[in-house]
Amino acid sequence: MREAGSVEDISYFDHAATSWPKPQVVVDAVVHALTDAGGNPGRSAHAIALAASRLILESRTDVASLLGVPNARDIAFVPGCTAGLNLALKGLLKPGDRVVVGSTEHNAVARPLHALAAAGVRVDVVQADSAGRIDPYDIERAVAEAPTRAVVCQHASNVLGAIQPVGDFADIAHEAGAYLIVDGAQGAGHLKLNLAALGADAYVASGHKGLLGPQGVGVLYLAPGVDAVELMQGGGGSSSEDPVQPTARPDRYEAGTPNTPGIAGLGAAARLLSAEGDAIRATERRLTRMLHEALLEIPGLRVLGPPPAEERVPVVSVVHERVDGDRIAFELDSRYRIAVRAGLHCAPWAHATAGTSGSGAVRFGIGYGVTEEDVERAIRAMREVCA
Amino acid sequence: MIEVAPFIVYGFATTHDALVGERTLLAADITHMTIPTPKSLGALCGIALRVPEASAHDAELALTAARCGWTVRVQMQDRVL
Ligand SMILES: Cc1ncc(COP(=O)(O)O)c(C=O)c1O
Numbered sequence: 220m221r222e223a224g225s226v227e228d229i230s231y232f233d234h235a236a237t238s239w240p241k242p243q244v245v246v247d248a249v250v251h252a253l254t255d256a257g258g259n260p261g262r263s264a265h266a267i268a269l270a271a272s273r274l275i276l277e278s279r280t281d282v283a284s285l286l287g288v289p290n291a292r293d294i295a296f297v298p299g300c301t302a303g304l305n306l307a308l309k310g311l312l313k314p315g316d317r318v319v320v321g322s323t324e325h326n327a328v329a330r331p332l333h334a335l336a337a338a339g340v341r342v343d344v345v346q347a348d349s350a351g352r353i354d355p356y357d358i359e360r361a362v363a364e365a366p367t368r369a370v371v372c373q374h375a376s377n378v379l380g381a382i383q384p385v386g387d388f389a390d391i392a393h394e395a396g397a398y399l400i401v402d403g404a405q406g407a408g409h410l411k412l413n414l415a416a417l418g419a420d421a422y423v424a425s426g427h428k429g430l431l432g433p434q435g436v437g438v439l440y441l442a443p444g445v446d447a448v449e450l451m452q453g454g455g456g457s458s459s460e461d462p463v464q465p466t467a468r469p470d471r472y473e474a475g476t477p478n479t480p481g482i483a484g485l486g487a488a489a490r491l492l493s494a495e496g497d498a499i500r501a502t503e504r505r506l507t508r509m510l511h512e513a514l515l516e517i518p519g520l521r522v523l524g525p526p527p528a529e530e531r532v533p534v535v536s537v538v539h540e541r542v543d544g545d546r547i548a549f550e551l552d553s554r555y556r557i558a559v560r561a562g563l564h565c566a567p568w569a570h571a572t573a574g575t576s577g578s579g580a581v582r583f584g585i586g587y588g589v590t591e592e593d594v595e596r597a598i599r600a601m602r603e604v605c606a
Numbered sequence: 607m608i609e610v611a612p613f614i615v616y617g618f619a620t621t622h623d624a625l626v627g628e629r630t631l632l633a634a635d636i637t638h639m640t641i642p643t644p645k646s647l648g649a650l651c652g653i654a655l656r657v658p659e660a661s662a663h664d665a666e667l668a669l670t671a672a673r674c675g676w677t678v679r680v681q682m683q684d685r686v687l
Contacts, residue, residue, distance in 0.1 A: 260621065261621035261651065261652060261653075262652060263642070263652060264640060264641055264642035264643075264652055264653050264654075269640060269653070272621050272625055272653065273625060275621075276621075276622060276625040276626065276629070279622065291622070292620075292622060292623075456621060456651060456652045457619060457620055457621065457649075457650060457651035457652065458619070458649040458650065458651070459649070460648075460649045461649050465619065465620070467619040467620050467623075468620075469620070469622060470619075470620045470621075470622075470651075
């Protein structure tokens, strides 16, 4: 069923970029925050500022509960996954350190690591197979080669859909005294998470993808005791006399006025996912497999990532041997009102791993609100466009 | 003569802690007010919790059980106008 605010005749398959339409409870929470709780949270103690502060407390508590984080103080709200990854990487790594990183990372990891490499961090890449899967043994071998400060990897690929065994990576990293830093942009929401059990030292997620919140807010989880240096200093309403940034969480990582409407929306999304996440994920899995299997039948079309029998996040990317990806995306949009994303998906490493650097791919990202009719419509359209 | 009952003000390091404290006192049905942190409490977050002295013991038990540690505890009195 479509939510209010949607453009009725669009079949939206760009959930891996951002989920849309947002659940009505998210829209309502944003409006409520702007209308009834528009003060500056943490700054003042008058009614309208307190209302904003309480919204943030509620969201932090509900996001922590959704993600399996026992202490909500370990959740920091950041402007997005990219911002959180920059904080985790630059806050934990220093010149002379070595990191081991997977070969399918998004530019949100690859570019900060490129900058850190220029500053003297050694970056060693562990090759995934062409479907994007990394063998834990390869991580183990890489970590054993030289002292390692951190293993960095995504939970799931935004191009290939492959899910990494991050729990195994955590054990390997910890055995070697290294951190595990996880880019959870495509994991959070689409995979059921218990971060306390998973073992990641830092787990970063976009609020606006599988977590179904608004754009402009992300989640940074730092395990207790993980002492990442903050990237920004500034006001937060606490300890104002002190010239140094407070070290208490979450204030340490939240300098400046937060995105209260976005955080309120994310809190509402977290409550929705806590209540209905299993059903939402089951639908996503079913529709992903349906689409995947049908696309495999289209002559000349290569489907990237693991085979349908293997678990993947709800992303299916394809390359046609004759028709360019941008052509396919344009025709799907203009002739069929189907929204997909063509190109490199900000993930040139993943495309290099899959052997699609030259062509890019067309990505179908499934998520909340996509129906079986949408998938049937996409399959019919793809048969025609690829004929 | 006007009697002015003393009260206890609890100051917290972060807004998060102060509001977890507020939530805890609400749940435990302990009379309290959420107030701007008095300057005299020092470098803290902007929100403090004010509890009548007679309820302070119960408040502290509840806050401790909720692992919501206050940073500063001060006894105060309202000014008489
Ligand atoms: C795997 C992955 N990591 C990081 C990001 C960056 O997320 P954001 O743009 O929300 O900061 C994305 C977004 O596409 C992604 O897919």
